[in-house]
Amino acid sequence: MKIALSQINYHIGNFESNEKKVIDSIREAKKQNADLVIFAELAVSGYPPRDFLEFSDFINKCLESVSRIAAECRGIAAIIGSPSRNPEIKGKDLFNSAFFLSDGMITSVHHKSLLPNYDVFDEYRYFEPNIVYQTVDYQGKRLAITICEDLWNIGDDLLYRGNPMDELFKQNPDMIINIAASPFYYEQAKLRKEIYLQNVQKYRLPLFYVNHVGAQTELLFDGGSFVINSSGIMVDELDFFREDFRIFDLGEIERVNKQPERNEPSKIALIHDALVMGIKNYFTKFGFSKAILGLSGGIDSAVTLVLAVEALGTANVRSILLPSRYSSPHSVTDAKKLAQNLGSPYDIIQINDAVKSLNLTLEPLFRDLPEDIAEENIQARTRGVILMALSNKFGNILLNTSNKSEAAVGYGTLYGDMNGGLSVLGDVYKTEVFELAGYINREKEIIPENTIIKPPSAELRPGQKDSDSLPEYPVLDALLYQYIEHRKGPNELIAMGFDEAIVKRVLKMVNTNEYKRYQTPPILRVSPKAFGMGRRMPIVGKYLA
């Protein structure tokens, strides 16, 4: 039996485009004499469709799409993900389903049993868990069809009471198929392979896995679909971060007895590739091609610019240098040098006059009160107004350049440097931004050395340095990582060796600044715990605040 894996970049709610890609893929598979072609979870709708699932009209569109795709399946079978309706009165209205299509029609429907509802996942919001298990017989083989999380309830800490594969296994299947929507973070591909390998080792069956690829706003799908044979050998992996299509012969893959060598990319290389894909897909799926950003001479905007240029092309990213009277001379020269290294367009706009005019406007109310954070924010917000004006006038999307460390402690001005349509580095700690800069410069100096070595500063008052009000970034980031990614409380953090005063101060900063993060742009998610849809916090909460 020849089985094709089709790894596609879907677009949520873009039924026409999704369906065309699927049908093209079925035709290609047929041309190459495949017997079966496998698509991802909720392929027809794109993943995650979120509350579109509450629209009956949306479900109709999904099911109509599945019907038209089924009509293409003559002389070949296909497995494809779509929501389906629950005919029972009891329980939620929908299932998250895998449709088996053959002979030009839908021949069976298999529902997801384990519905992830943690971090970025909300599946129990929409779907009823499956409790009926049925394998499929096709061309003399028996297929156990599972959907993503269905294979993840394995190991020591079990999130669910049941295990759907245990049920399917009782029917003596010949292979496991898993269609998925498994979003990227820098350790996910590794973990995923371990989990699926555990399944193969447990059931001694070959496993075919098809994932999404491409970005849906903040959620990045890395692809990396694969085949493991029943001996536990990872026979082949599809590409990461791009669409791919490959056909495997079941007999041949079962005969493979040596694990092919693979270079595992580094964490920073993965983050780099994921972010470039994230920027690219956000723009194409939104129907935009051009970006704008404020280039300060600092490392965050420098790395953002390089990633944007890789994603959108040199000519499509316009940098605006917005020096003020507190900007050091090297800020402009470093920024110019980077834009010149990239050959990408830049302009310089002096903000002093506009800032002065705003300060004058406020003088009757500010009177002789001492300068403070209010004046600092006016500078950041003036830059924000100017960048948004250019975005509006020229139809460019403003890229936000804040990093995760800043977002965590609220070191940024709301409606100022926190503006943007998309946050590129909002899930990348400052220390990781430095690593990204090193990765970008791995062959030659693209980001000027001075941008990398100078002490980070917001340059909103004379001689300001980030370290005036924050712990040094290596300490801060280590602490934030334990608190945010690992949900360690103050006692645990102190026991780990962090200074008690710093722990208290930093946790308070994180929690009291929840109101700022509520209003930030969507953040490309590359870590196991990003700000945004995967981290849901009260705003007026009083815990550690």
Added chain:
Amino acid sequence: MKIALSQINYHIGNFESNEKKVIDSIREAKKQNADLVIFAELAVSGYPPRDFLEFSDFINKCLESVSRIAAECRGIAAIIGSPSRNPEIKGKDLFNSAFFLSDGMITSVHHKSLLPNYDVFDEYRYFEPNIVYQTVDYQGKRLAITICEDLWNIGDDLLYRGNPMDELFKQNPDMIINIAASPFYYEQAKLRKEIYLQNVQKYRLPLFYVNHVGAQTELLFDGGSFVINSSGIMVDELDFFREDFRIFDLGEIERVNKQPERNEPSKIALIHDALVMGIKNYFTKFGFSKAILGLSGGIDSAVTLVLAVEALGTANVRSILLPSRYSSPHSVTDAKKLAQNLGSPYDIIQINDAVKSLNLTLEPLFRDLPEDIAEENIQARTRGVILMALSNKFGNILLNTSNKSEAAVGYGTLYGDMNGGLSVLGDVYKTEVFELAGYINREKEIIPENTIIKPPSAELRPGQKDSDSLPEYPVLDALLYQYIEHRKGPNELIAMGFDEAIVKRVLKMVNTNEYKRYQTPPILRVSPKAFGMGRRMPIVGKYLA
């Protein structure tokens, strides 16, 4: 048996304050010879604690609080909500539990079976559903203890497969107790009473219901705890929108055979009271007392100001009038008149110079391109910068004045008039804002007549009216209501009689502006479907866009 209902305004994560209120209430109940005092769901933590529940430290704090409260329960019993740990390896780590406290200790723990996971609810994100049922015997009576949603799987369209009260009923209880966290919307109190009455009619048992009161950022809890006797008579209701405490004698309530008369408040009166409570609690729980807002002379900012003054006091709300060259003369006079009617402080700041300076700053890049939305937004954003500067300088929280109709179609400037710490009217359609103004003026003219009768306008270009680019508000709001609150698709809307071209245009506006709503302040929720945590939409989605 004498049973006390204690309806408390909790504060998420503020263990000290929550515990003190609970213990004070237990002491009061004891003084009044009550046998049992009932508190709300997740009382010790406040509701919803959201991802704080993922912190082991947070759960410890909840359980320590329950232990200290238990120590108070000598000569009296209490029922109180708290998260508890699931000792099993399989399943999620926590339960949403009701603790029965007596003899100075925890005598039993009862877990929630039905976990709401729709709209604003995320309970399956944290909790394992209960599958073990046990009544409690206390002073010769048998209590069936249930938690909120546990009693809601009744009627025609059943969301869950099981019904926990059916299980408990097998043990022949004498009464039903339901501890809840049931957030307000303008039809919720009515629906709630219907649902609980159906339970009483089904099981023929008296029912004691205790709800939260108070606001947790966007979620408003209206209180309205109640007692229904086994004949289905609503014996008493606790106050709405404020803390309350009452004691009932079981024998006496069972003898009531006539439904007490009650005045049901109107929808607009409910919304009014809910919003005032929402503003007040946001400020007190955040530790702020003073608000600022931009007062335009239009109806949205006028209604916002009145509500803020009711919540915070006349002297604590400062209005800023920010006329531009496109503002009509009546804008300033109407705004001044309102501030004067209220006796609340206001200032006038001319924005023309700052706008001119920003335009001049942009001239080298804008050149001779025609004026468009970019220039309009500069005005709105200049106002935003000025208001935020005042907020920063004087420690006032900026109130956002956008309404739901505008938020829906994206009629507002991001980082301009969409700024603010809290959106007061973001869940109130424009037509409802007019009704609120009528309600505010029910006894005398507070909001100037001219503010109410003039055609709505953003006043960002000469002679601009909202109706230039939007359908008339009664049509727009009716359409938005069907699309947002009832999830009707285009075909259904056209079948209902809405014009096809308007349907297409409005739905496209709603969906393409999701990116704006992603960055808006939290919105006080008064409808069954508010923007924010209860409506989760893809940003780059292509459905109806």
